[in-house]
Amino acid sequence: MEDDFPENPLQGFSFxxxxxxxxxxxxxxxxxxxxxxxxxxxxxxGLKVExxxxxxxxxxxxxxxxxxxxxxxxxxxxxxxDGKASCKIYPxxxxxxxxxxxxxxxxxxxxxxxxxxxxxxGLRPCAQDNPPPEDSRSQDSxxxxxxxxxxxxx
Ligand code: SF4
Numbered sequence: 001m002e003d004d005f006p007e008n009p010l011q012g013f014s015f016x017x018x019x020x021x022x023x024x025x026x027x028x029x030x031x032x033x034x035x036x037x038x039x040x041x042x043x044x045x046g047l048k049v050e051x052x053x054x055x056x057x058x059x060x061x062x063x064x065x066x067x068x069x070x071x072x073x074x075x076x077x078x079x080x081x082d083g084k085a086s087c088k089i090y091p092x093x094x095x096x097x098x099x100x101x102x103x104x105x106x107x108x109x110x111x112x113x114x115x116x117x118x119x120x121x122g123l124r125p126c127a128q129d130n131p132p133p134e135d136s137r138s139q140d141s142x143x144x145x146x147x148x149x150x151x152x153x154x
Contacts, residue, residue, distance in 0.1 A: 002044050003030070008107060008109070009107060009113055010101065010102060010106075010113075010128070011128065012125055012126055012127050013123055013124060013125055013126060014123075014124055014152060015101060015120075015121045015122050015123050015124075017130060018061065018084075018122045019084035019085045020084075020085060020119075020121050020122070021074075021078055021080075021084075021085025021119070022098050022119040022120060022121075023085075023097075023101070023116075023119070023120060024075040024077075024078040024085065024087070024097070025072065025073070025074040025075070026073065026074075026088055026115075026119070027069070027072065027073025027074075029063070029073075030065055030066045030067060030069070030074060031066070031067040031075050031076070031077070031093075031094060031096060031097065032060060032065070032066055032067075033057065033064060033065045033066075033067065033094055034064050034065075035064055035065060036050060037056075037092055038052060038053075039094055041073070041089050041092045044091065044092060045088060045089070055076075056068055056076045056077065056078060065130045077089045077093075093125065101116050101123055102121060109123070
């Protein structure tokens with residue numbers, strides 16, 4: 001991290017997800033899932049937990065699980081629907097995915113931020129007379145709000 005890197009370098013940016021899927025296709029961006037979520041994720045995919053494990057996951061440290069890398073290093077839950085990226089486990093995606101791009105690893109490292117600014121078409125500088133809304137993430141949802149799951153596969 002550079003000494004003069006600002007506390008919140010995305011303060012002057014707005015974010016509206018364009019469903020490019022680029023954030024889910026970055027090699028090395030291993031998705032970590034808590035063990036307690038596995039039964040729900042398996043049921044969501046129409047699988048048994050054993051099937052979820054063998055198809056998608058490997059055991060990680062601390063009792064959690066890491067998503068296997070799909071072709072090119074992408075997340076194995078990344079899919080496509082109507083020509084746009086889709087997440088197979090959208091209601092249960094981890095905080096790492098929910099909080100993108102306002103994540104500590106992006107906000108605290110200028111090299112990561114520069115990379116995100118290159119690959120994410122939804123992140124744009126605000127015009128000076130058009131400040132960003134309080135929370136401009138347009139694709140956020142949770143299992144409690146399934147009607148908002150616009151990334152979810154049918
Ligand atoms: S779990 Fe879903 S949102 Fe997270 S990286 Fe994988 S495809 Fe993307």
